[in-house]
Amino acid sequence: MAKSIDETKLERIKQATIEMVVTKGYGGASVSSIAKKAQVADGYLYRHFPSKKALVQFLYGSHIDQFRQMVYEIMESNNSFDTIIFEFNKAIYEMTNENPSKAMFINMLMNDYTFLMSKDMRLRIPESFDKLLERGQKSGEVDPNLSLEEFTSVFPAISIEYASSRVKKIFSEEKLTEEDARKVTNLCMKALRP
Amino acid sequence: MAKSIDETKLERIKQATIEMVVTKGYGGASVSSIAKKAQVADGYLYRHFPSKKALVQFLYGSHIDQFRQMVYEIMESNNSFDTIIFEFNKAIYEMTNENPSKAMFINMLMNDYTFLMSKDMRLRIPESFDKLLERGQKSGEVDPNLSLEEFTSVFPAISIEYASSRVKKIFSEEKLTEEDARKVTNLCMKALRP
Amino acid sequence: MAKSIDETKLERIKQATIEMVVTKGYGGASVSSIAKKAQVADGYLYRHFPSKKALVQFLYGSHIDQFRQMVYEIMESNNSFDTIIFEFNKAIYEMTNENPSKAMFINMLMNDYTFLMSKDMRLRIPESFDKLLERGQKSGEVDPNLSLEEFTSVFPAISIEYASSRVKKIFSEEKLTEEDARKVTNLCMKALRP
Amino acid sequence: MAKSIDETKLERIKQATIEMVVTKGYGGASVSSIAKKAQVADGYLYRHFPSKKALVQFLYGSHIDQFRQMVYEIMESNNSFDTIIFEFNKAIYEMTNENPSKAMFINMLMNDYTFLMSKDMRLRIPESFDKLLERGQKSGEVDPNLSLEEFTSVFPAISIEYASSRVKKIFSEEKLTEEDARKVTNLCMKALRP
DNA sequence: TATGAATGAGACTTCATTCAT
DNA sequence: CATGAATGAAGTCTCATTCAT
Missing domain, CATH: 1.10.10.60 (Homeodomain-like)
Structure with missing residues (x-):
C-alpha cells in the first residue's frame, strides 16, 4: 500500500x-x-535513530562487531596461528583500501574516551583474542609467559597502527598491499615468539 | 607575585x-x-588564547613537542639502542601514572583526524624516529631492511597502546611500573630485530 | 458496511x-x-480535516453546539425555571461521568484564548442564555435587575466549575450524582433570586 | 567588576x-x-530558566501564590466576611485592569490539565479557602452545611468568571469598577447564605 | 481508499565569544 | 587585569503535512 x-x-x-x-x-x-x-x-x-549520538554509537558498535566477527571467522577456518594473523591483516587492509573512512572511523572512536563500547562488546572482544593467544601458545609460536594485555598491544595494535599511518598518508600514499600484510605479520610474529 | x-x-x-x-x-x-x-x-x-580550538591545539602541540623532546633527550644521553627504548617507555609510563588525563588527551587527539599537528611538528617527529631507527640498525639490534613506517608501527605504537589499554582499565587497574616498561621494551626489541 | x-x-x-x-x-x-x-x-x-487545528476547532465547535442545543431543548420542554437549571446540571454531570475527557476538553478550550468560537456560535450562545434569563425574571425567580453578564457568571459558571473541580479530583474522586446537581442548582437559585 | x-x-x-x-x-x-x-x-x-516550560511553570506558580497571598492578607486585616469577599474582588479586578494578560494567563493555565500546580500549592490553596469558609459559617453569613467544594464553586469561581468574560469582551469592553466588585460580592453572598 | 515513508520548516536549546564594568 | 552578563549563530530534534503506492 x-x-x-x-x-x-x-x-x-x-x-x-x-x-x-x-x-x-x-x-x-x-x-x-x-x-x-x-x-x-x-x-x-x-x-x-533516536539521536545523532545513537547513530554514531550504532555505527561504532556494528563496525566493531564486524571486526570481531572477522577474527572469529578467520580463526574458525585456519589451523595455523601465523596464517590467522596474516589473513586478518590482509582482510583489514582490504577493508581499509575499499573504505578508508570506515577504518579511520573505527580507529578514531576506539581512542575517544567518550564513545564506549557496549558492555557486551567490551567482554566479547578480549575473549576472542584470548582464544587466539591460547592457540599461538599451544603451537609454540607465542611466548607462553605473554599476558593478554601484552598480546593485544602487539596484535592487533601494530596492524591497526600501520593501516592508520597509511590512511593519514604520513609515510606513503600507496594503497595497502598483500606485501604490507606480510610485513606486518612478520613484525607481530617476531614480537610474540618465545 | x-x-x-x-x-x-x-x-x-x-x-x-x-x-x-x-x-x-x-x-x-x-x-x-x-x-x-x-x-x-x-x-x-x-x-x-584566541579561541577554544586554539587552546586545545596549543595543548596538543605542546604535549606532542614535550614527547618529541623526551625522545631527543633520551637519545642524546644514551648510547645503547635498547636503553633508549626502555628509558622512553619508563618516562611515558611515569607521565601516564602522574597525569593519566594528559596521556589520554594525547592519545585521543593523535587519532582524531580533525586535530592535525602543525606542519613543523609533522616533519620533526619522523625525523627523530628516523635517527633512532638508524642508530638501531647501526648497532645491529634492528633489521636493516625495516622501513620507518614499519618501525613506528612497532615503536612507539606498542608502548602507547599498552599504556592506553591500562588507562582504559581494560585488563588491569594497576599503575604502570618499571616492570611494565621492561616487558614492553622486550616486545619491541623482539619485533625489531633482524 | x-x-x-x-x-x-x-x-x-x-x-x-x-x-x-x-x-x-x-x-x-x-x-x-x-x-x-x-x-x-x-x-x-x-x-x-484539512489540518490538526481544523480538527480540534471542529471538535470544540461541535461540542459547544451540543451544549447549546442541550440548553435549548431543556428550555423547550420545561416551563419552570428552576427545573431547567436542574435538568441542565443533571445532563452535563451525566455527560461528565460518561466521558470526563470531553468535559475537560470543552473546559480547557473555553479558557484558551487562542481557540475562539466561530462568530456564529459567539452570537447564539448568549442569545440562549438571554432567553433563559428572561424566563427566570418573568417567573420572579431571578432578580429583575440582573444583567446577562452577571447571570452567566452564576449560570453556567458555577455548574461548570463544580464539575471541573470534580474531574480534577481536587476535593473528591466520586462520580457526580443527581444530589450534586441538586446542590449546585440550589446555589445558583439562591445567587440569582431578587 | x-x-x-x-x-x-x-x-x-x-x-x-x-x-x-x-x-x-x-x-x-x-x-x-x-x-x-x-x-x-x-x-x-x-x-x-532551564526551559520554556520551566519559565511558564514558574510564572504560573508565582502568580497563583500572589493570588493566594492576597486572600491571606485580606483575611488577616478584616473581620467581616462580606468585606473580605468584597476586598478580594476589588483587588483582583484592579489587577485585571492593570494587567489583563496576567489575569488571562492565570485563568488559562488553571484550566489546562497539562499545567499542574506544585503539590505544595495544591495543598495550601484549599487551606486558605477553608479558613475563609469557616469564618463565614461562624458569622452566620454562610450556610453551615456548605462543603468546601460547593463554597469554591461560588467563590472565587463567580468572581473569576466575571472578570474573565470581561477581558474576553463578551458582554462589555468597559474596565472593571468597584461597582462590579460590589455586584459580584452580592451574587456570592446570596449564593452562600443559609 | 488508506497507508506510512519522507520531507523540511521551525521549534527549543547550547555555547563560543564579546565587551561594559 | 579580570569578570560574567549577554548575544545570536548554529545545532539538535519534532512533527504537521504530503504523496507514491
Whole structure:
C-alpha cells in the first residue's frame, strides 16, 4: 500500500555519517551536513535513530562487531596461528583500501574516551583474542609467559597502527598491499615468539 | 607575585581543558565547564588564547613537542639502542601514572583526524624516529631492511597502546611500573630485530 | 458496511484527539500520537480535516453546539425555571461521568484564548442564555435587575466549575450524582433570586 | 567588576511570555517570539530558566501564590466576611485592569490539565479557602452545611468568571469598577447564605 | 481508499565569544 | 587585569503535512 523504506537512503546516511565524523569530528559533523551529503531530508535520520549520538554509537558498535566477527571467522577456518594473523591483516587492509573512512572511523572512536563500547562488546572482544593467544601458545609460536594485555598491544595494535599511518598518508600514499600484510605479520610474529 | 597568581590560573585552565576534553570530548567540553573547573571566569581564557580550538591545539602541540623532546633527550644521553627504548617507555609510563588525563588527551587527539599537528611538528617527529631507527640498525639490534613506517608501527605504537589499554582499565587497574616498561621494551626489541 | 468501518475510524480519531489534547495539551498532542491511539494511519486524518487545528476547532465547535442545543431543548420542554437549571446540571454531570475527557476538553478550550468560537456560535450562545434569563425574571425567580453578564457568571459558571473541580479530583474522586446537581442548582437559585 | 544582571530584561521576558502565551497559546508562543517581544536575545531566557516550560511553570506558580497571598492578607486585616469577599474582588479586578494578560494567563493555565500546580500549592490553596469558609459559617453569613467544594464553586469561581468574560469582551469592553466588585460580592453572598 | 515513508520548516536549546564594568 | 552578563549563530530534534503506492 504505502511506500516502502528506501534502504539506499539509510545506507547513504550511514556512509555520510562516517565520512563527516572522520573529516570534521563528532561535533563538526552536524546532522544537517550529514543529511546534505546523504541527499536526504534533515529530519530523515530521526526516523531510524533516536539521536545523532545513537547513530554514531550504532555505527561504532556494528563496525566493531564486524571486526570481531572477522577474527572469529578467520580463526574458525585456519589451523595455523601465523596464517590467522596474516589473513586478518590482509582482510583489514582490504577493508581499509575499499573504505578508508570506515577504518579511520573505527580507529578514531576506539581512542575517544567518550564513545564506549557496549558492555557486551567490551567482554566479547578480549575473549576472542584470548582464544587466539591460547592457540599461538599451544603451537609454540607465542611466548607462553605473554599476558593478554601484552598480546593485544602487539596484535592487533601494530596492524591497526600501520593501516592508520597509511590512511593519514604520513609515510606513503600507496594503497595497502598483500606485501604490507606480510610485513606486518612478520613484525607481530617476531614480537610474540618465545 | 601578581604574575604567579596568573600562572596558576593559566595552569588550571590547561589542566581543566585536558580533563574536560578527555571526559566529555572536544564538543562536550564547553568553555564554561572548563572555566568552572579551573575556577576562573568564562572570559578569562580569551586573554591567553584566541579561541577554544586554539587552546586545545596549543595543548596538543605542546604535549606532542614535550614527547618529541623526551625522545631527543633520551637519545642524546644514551648510547645503547635498547636503553633508549626502555628509558622512553619508563618516562611515558611515569607521565601516564602522574597525569593519566594528559596521556589520554594525547592519545585521543593523535587519532582524531580533525586535530592535525602543525606542519613543523609533522616533519620533526619522523625525523627523530628516523635517527633512532638508524642508530638501531647501526648497532645491529634492528633489521636493516625495516622501513620507518614499519618501525613506528612497532615503536612507539606498542608502548602507547599498552599504556592506553591500562588507562582504559581494560585488563588491569594497576599503575604502570618499571616492570611494565621492561616487558614492553622486550616486545619491541623482539619485533625489531633482524 | 464499508462506510460503517469508516465511521468508527472517524469516531476513534475524534475521541483520541480529545484525550490526547486533554492529557498532553494541544502542542503535545501530535498527529502521530492521535493516529496511533485511534489505530489509524498518520495521514488518514487529512482525508476528513484539512489540518490538526481544523480538527480540534471542529471538535470544540461541535461540542459547544451540543451544549447549546442541550440548553435549548431543556428550555423547550420545561416551563419552570428552576427545573431547567436542574435538568441542565443533571445532563452535563451525566455527560461528565460518561466521558470526563470531553468535559475537560470543552473546559480547557473555553479558557484558551487562542481557540475562539466561530462568530456564529459567539452570537447564539448568549442569545440562549438571554432567553433563559428572561424566563427566570418573568417567573420572579431571578432578580429583575440582573444583567446577562452577571447571570452567566452564576449560570453556567458555577455548574461548570463544580464539575471541573470534580474531574480534577481536587476535593473528591466520586462520580457526580443527581444530589450534586441538586446542590449546585440550589446555589445558583439562591445567587440569582431578587 | 562585571556587568550586573539587568532586572528589567528579566521583567520584560516575564511579561512578554505571559502576553505571548495568552495570545498564541503555549505552543504558539515560541521562545524566539517571546525574546523578540522582550527585546532580548533568543538565548537570554536560558540564563534564568532551564526551559520554556520551566519559565511558564514558574510564572504560573508565582502568580497563583500572589493570588493566594492576597486572600491571606485580606483575611488577616478584616473581620467581616462580606468585606473580605468584597476586598478580594476589588483587588483582583484592579489587577485585571492593570494587567489583563496576567489575569488571562492565570485563568488559562488553571484550566489546562497539562499545567499542574506544585503539590505544595495544591495543598495550601484549599487551606486558605477553608479558613475563609469557616469564618463565614461562624458569622452566620454562610450556610453551615456548605462543603468546601460547593463554597469554591461560588467563590472565587463567580468572581473569576466575571472578570474573565470581561477581558474576553463578551458582554462589555468597559474596565472593571468597584461597582462590579460590589455586584459580584452580592451574587456570592446570596449564593452562600443559609 | 488508506497507508506510512519522507520531507523540511521551525521549534527549543547550547555555547563560543564579546565587551561594559 | 579580570569578570560574567549577554548575544545570536548554529545545532539538535519534532512533527504537521504530503504523496507514491
